[in-house]
Amino acid sequence: MKRVVVCGTKFGQVYLSALRDGPFELTGVLARGSARSAAYAQEYGVPLLTDPDQVPELADLACVVVRSGVVGGEGSELAGALLARGVHVLQEHPLHADELARCLRTARAASAVHHVNTLYVHLDPVRRFIETARRLFELQRPLYVDAACSVHVAYALFDILGRALGALRPWTFTAPAPGTPFTCLTGTVGGVPLTLRVQNQIAPNDPDAHLHLLHRVTVGTEGGSLTLVNTHGPLVWSPRMYVGRDADDRFDTGADHLRLPSASTIGPAHAPTFHDIVTSVWPDGVRRALSELRQDAEEGRDPLRQGQYHLTLSRLWLDATAAIGRPELLVQTAPRPLSAAELT
Template identity: 85%
Template sequence: MKRVVVCGTKFGQIYLSALAGGPFELTGILARGSPRSAGYAKEYGVPLLTDPDQVPEVADLACVVVRSGVVGGEGSELATALLERGVHVLQEHPVHADELARCLRAARSAGAIHHINTLYVHLEPVRRFVEAARRLRALQQPLYIDAACSVHVAYALFDILGRALGGLRPWAFAPAPQAGPFTCLTGTIGGVPLTLRVQNQIAPNDPDAHLHLLHRITLGTEGGNLTLVNTHGPLVWSPRMYVGRDADDRFDIEAEHLCLPSATVLGPERAPTFREIVGTLWPDGVRRALGELCDAAAQGADPLRQGQYHLTLSRLWLDATTALGRPELLVQGAPRPLSAAEIS
């Protein structure tokens, strides 16, 4: 069960790149026939399909990399059509809970598997954060989360937090005054107090760009805080600073815990370049997500097993975006990224 069709060729470019390296076989591209899609079909030597009826003839799995209805596309309708034809589907996020429920009903009826891919949870730096957060939770109770993201990837942020905390419920959000490009929310997720800053801005002339950041997350406990500096690393542990006093009421600078480094990088200290992110990390994440879908299909898993979690995730995301309000619309040109050398 390795034959895969990719539906959509904008962000679908990352999926096509992922399939080029195996172990899956790209057997077609489903699109509307744009010159871009035709070019990719020629480049990868696969047929350009234009009808979901053609997909079961050439593939077992489909990656639906088309915007869902909640963000103005027809991805969920396409996913449902493929599921009804018995094709297992990996669908790019975000997806409205109502659309997702329809997909899951179609999957169950046809004996197919439907997974939502939030991508970033499958990247190595994020997986390292989630595993470290789980070990930390086994030692001490989380006291707070301080996070920031772009509105484009808020759905994925909540998935990362849900996995790190072992669940999403209970949650609550309340808006705070906007500060510059960021809108602030306070509340809870998984019962843990949350402060969240979201760049709630979209540039219609280039809607997938102009993000100030993807994700930045700090999980705090009594003993210190764990920070994912960026979606792609590094991951930093900072023990809590505490200087007690000795019998003479002086700072006890000989205490053993004061020998701890004030910050330690967990995993690689060097963050990947943007070329490595787009060319290696993201395709690796797609392959991992596809592997999970393939395993679930081979085991005959109930699509509702993962689906229930994502239904909850989607409802949480909808509550958060309602609290955020409508994004500010921008018209922006390409930014000039600065190197570290220019400010050092």
């Protein structure tokens, strides 16, 4: 089970790139027939499809990289049409819980599998953060989460937190403190106190760009804090600073823990370049997500196995976005990114 059709060619170009090499085989591009989609189909040497009825004879798996209804697209309708035809579907996030529930019902009825892909949880730096956080929480309980993200990727942030903490419930959100460019939201996720700053801005002239950041996450325990500096790393451990007093009421500078570095990287000390992120890191994440879908499909697993978690995730995200409110609309021009060398 390796034949894949990609539906959509905007962000879908990342999925297409993921299929240049094995273990999957790209067998078609499903789109509305734009010049861009036709060019991609020609580049990859596969047919350009325009009807979901054409997919089952060409593919076992489909990547639906089309906006869902909650963000103004028809991706969930397309996913449902493919599932009803027995095609297993990997659908790009976010999804409204009602859309997801319909897809899961359709998948179950057709003995197909539906997965939501939040992408970032499949990237090596985020996986390292999740795995390290879980080891940390085996030693000490989490005391707080301090995070920041763009509104574009808040859904994925909550997935990262749910996997790191081991739970999404219970969650609460208080009325945010308005601000520009960040809105501050407080509450709990998985019962752990949360402070979240969200860049609640969208530029309609370029809606997927102009993010100040994707994700930055710190989880804290009694013994220190673990920080994912940004979505693509690095990961930094900072032991908690504590200088006790000796018998003479002086700083006890001989304590063993004072010899710990005040901050250490776990894994690579440097994050990848943006070129490598788009051409290598993200495609690797797509392949990992597709591998999970294929495994569940081959083993005949109930789509609700993963679906229940994503239903909860969607409801949490809906509550958070309702608390944050409508995004500020901007008209932006392309920024000029600075290098570190320019600052020294």
